[in-house]
Amino acid sequence: xxxxxPADLPAASEAKTPTPRAxxxxxxxxxxGFIAGVVIVGTLILVALLAPWLAPxxxxxxxxxxxxxxxxxxxxxxWDYLLGTDQVGRDYLSRLIYGARVSLTIxxxxxxxxMMIGVTLGVCAGYFGGxxxxxxxxxxxxxxxxxxxxxxxxxxFIIGPSVWVVIGIIxxxxxxxxxxxxxxxxxxxxxxxxxxxxxxxxxxxxxxxxTEILPNLSSQIIVIFTFELGISIxxxxxxxxxxxxxxxxxPSWGLMIAEGKQALFYRPWLVILPGVSLxxxxxxxxxxxxxxxxxxxPQGRN
Amino acid sequence: xxxxxxxxxxxxLAVALVVSFATFMLLNYATDPASALAGEDxxxxxxxxxxxxxxxxxxxxxxxxxxxxxxxxGDFGESYYWNKDVAVLVLERAPVTIALALSALMVTIVxxxxxxxxxxxxxxxWADRLALTFAVSAxxxxxxxxxxxxxxxxxxxLPILPISGxxxxxxxxxxxxxxxxxxxxxxxxxxxxxxxEVMESDYIRTARSKGYRGFALLRRHAMRxxxxxxxxxLAVQLGQKFGGSxxxxxxxxxxxxxxxxxxxxxxxxxxxxxxxxxIFALIFVLMNLLAxxxxxALDPRIRIT
Numbered sequence: 134x135x136x137x138x139p140a141d142l143p144a145a146s147e148a149k150t151p152t153p154r155a156x157x158x159x160x161x162x163x164x165x166g167f168i169a170g171v172v173i174v175g176t177l178i179l180v181a182l183l184a185p186w187l188a189p190x191x192x193x194x195x196x197x198x199x200x201x202x203x204x205x206x207x208x209x210x211x212w213d214y215l216l217g218t219d220q221v222g223r224d225y226l227s228r229l230i231y232g233a234r235v236s237l238t239i240x241x242x243x244x245x246x247x248m249m250i251g252v253t254l255g256v257c258a259g260y261f262g263g264x265x266x267x268x269x270x271x272x273x274x275x276x277x278x279x280x281x282x283x284x285x286x287x288x289x290f291i292i293g294p295s296v297w298v299v300i301g302i303i304x305x306x307x308x309x310x311x312x313x314x315x316x317x318x319x320x321x322x323x324x325x326x327x328x329x330x331x332x333x334x335x336x337x338x339x340x341x342x343x344t345e346i347l348p349n350l351s352s353q354i355i356v357i358f359t360f361e362l363g364i365s366i367x368x369x370x371x372x373x374x375x376x377x378x379x380x381x382x383x384p385s386w387g388l389m390i391a392e393g394k395q396a397l398f399y400r401p402w403l404v405i406l407p408g409v410s411l412x413x414x415x416x417x418x419x420x421x422x423x424x425x426x427x428x429x430x431p432q433g434r435n
Numbered sequence: 436x437x438x439x440x441x442x443x444x445x446x447x448l449a450v451a452l453v454v455s456f457a458t459f460m461l462l463n464y465a466t467d468p469a470s471a472l473a474g475e476d477x478x479x480x481x482x483x484x485x486x487x488x489x490x491x492x493x494x495x496x497x498x499x500x501x502x503x504x505x506x507x508x509g510d511f512g513e514s515y516y517w518n519k520d521v522a523v524l525v526l527e528r529a530p531v532t533i534a535l536a537l538s539a540l541m542v543t544i545v546x547x548x549x550x551x552x553x554x555x556x557x558x559x560x561w562a563d564r565l566a567l568t569f570a571v572s573a574x575x576x577x578x579x580x581x582x583x584x585x586x587x588x589x590x591x592x593l594p595i596l597p598i599s600g601x602x603x604x605x606x607x608x609x610x611x612x613x614x615x616x617x618x619x620x621x622x623x624x625x626x627x628x629x630x631x632e633v634m635e636s637d638y639i640r641t642a643r644s645k646g647y648r649g650f651a652l653l654r655r656h657a658m659r660x661x662x663x664x665x666x667x668x669l670a671v672q673l674g675q676k677f678g679g680s681x682x683x684x685x686x687x688x689x690x691x692x693x694x695x696x697x698x699x700x701x702x703x704x705x706x707x708x709x710x711x712x713x714i715f716a717l718i719f720v721l722m723n724l725l726a727x728x729x730x731x732a733l734d735p736r737i738r739i740t
Binding site for chain 1: 685
């Protein structure tokens with residue numbers, strides 16, 4: 134049995150000791166799940182950005198003579214409408230393409246808000262400890278007890294549904310994961326020598342948090358951000374499906390499933406297609422998150 | 436032990452109070468219940484009249500303590516939308532949701548624990564990878580969509596199950612599966628990591644040297660310890676099932692608390708919504724308390740600290 138050392142690998146033969154960055158890149162290229170996640174999420178982000186050029190039709194244009202056309206592979210399909218049309222004759226492919234915009238905007242926006250709340254609370258609780266930690270832990274317990282979906286539904290409905298309200302409310306309700314991880318990581322960093330050195334050199338608390346603690350948390354924060362991206366996208370689709378999220382005629386995948394539900398028995402693709410799109414985007418985000426975690430902390434697997 | 440129980444119970448009570456206060460503020464102060472109740476087309480005079488009739492013009496703190504006092508006496512208030520006591524509404528709808536939540540938990544246990552055990556028996560084998568792939572995929576499926584796919588498959592293509600309503604046990608099969616499936620990935624992963632950890636411990640090595648192998652080893656020695664954390668997570672998951680019932684019940688037209696919540700939100704019925712959020716939070720808090728106590732009872736090390 135031959136034992137392969139880094140020196141046997143072509144990438145390592147040029148440099149004597151591979152830099153951590155090079156090692157990370159190699160782990161990334163060898164990680165199948167990560168590559169799949171990058172491809173899926175990357176493609177869907179491109180689709181969302183290029184929507185006006187990719188969509189064959191106007192996603193809002195109704196056409197009653199063309200209503201409920203089946204996809205091109207089914208009987209009666211039409212090459213002008215590759216994935217068919219909905220109940221009011223809007224091109225389904227174009228609506229799905231624009232739906233990627235809605236999902237990604239809300240996913241990124243909500244995860245960003247959740248990140249700001251969770252990281253701030255987590256770093257403060259972990260660094261200061263004492264009563265700050267106790268109050269933040271209590272806040273966490275209370276937040277976990279709240280039925281998030283139900284509260285989000287009620288608030289979106291009462292405040293008035295719009296993309297910004299949905300982003301804000303999902304974000305404000307999804308910060309616990311960021312908090313838990315940054316809190317324990319900060320507790321570990323607080324007692325490290327480089328933090329003590331910074332303190333000895335007269336750095337203020339704010340400087341220590343900003344220049345010593347936060348940069349060391351960045352890889353964990355990115356991993357959680359990726360997972361929360363998927364969770365927020367699912368939350369938006371649930372709200373929109375129940376009628377208390379994105380409102381018609383905006384093409385949101387969750388809303389499209391709700392609209393297609395009436396025709397579930399004889400036009401099932403109206404429900405299947407947006408669901409598959411959602412599944413792909415969320416599984417892409419999850420694979421990306423899993424991959425990033427394995428790549429940035431190889432010892433932390435399992 | 437008594438001190439531990441009291442501490443946990445006091446924390447649970449404090450959390451329930453804070454949650455109820457926060458919800459009350461969000462629903463009654465951050466937003467305007469009078470204009471929500473009046474609807475979009477109402478004139479300012481009508482909104483003002485509603486505000487005075489229902490007492491929304493009084494300070495929000497006074498109203499919160501009135502509400503809390505009512506809850507303590509068992510008076511849950513009056514629903515504007517259903518013209519009924521909220522308590523009566525909740526009691527009418529609760530049994531269906533409790534049945535749904537418990538059967539969903541059974542589904543989770545029956546799927547997740549064997550899958551986790553199979554995966555842990557041979558880490559990194561094809562069975563382990565398959566189980567993990569399954570968990571990653573299951574996490575990415577929106578539960579309402581899973582419900583609709585099951586309706587197409589089991590209700591229409593091979594019509595073996597009823598697709599809506601709650602009049603027989605068959606009506607609960609698909610909803611319980613959908614609601615239970617959402618907890619499978621978390622419980623499966625926890626079973627797997629717990630078992631792998633236990634399998635590497637000294638006493639399992641001893642059992643191995645005595646000739647125990649495979650499932651006999653799992654069942655007689657490893658499971659008992661590995662399932663300790665799983666039991667408490669199951670209690671927490673049961674608490675979450677009530678909040679999750681909103682989606683499942685609306686997909687399968689089950690007249691439980693979840694559907695009541697959606698209907699009340701769409702009808703701007705703040706007292707009912709407020710009460711349901713409080714009840715769901717309370718169930719979650721109680722399940723957490725139960726999990727803490729179960730853990731302390733099963734694992735004596737916790738009681739000492």
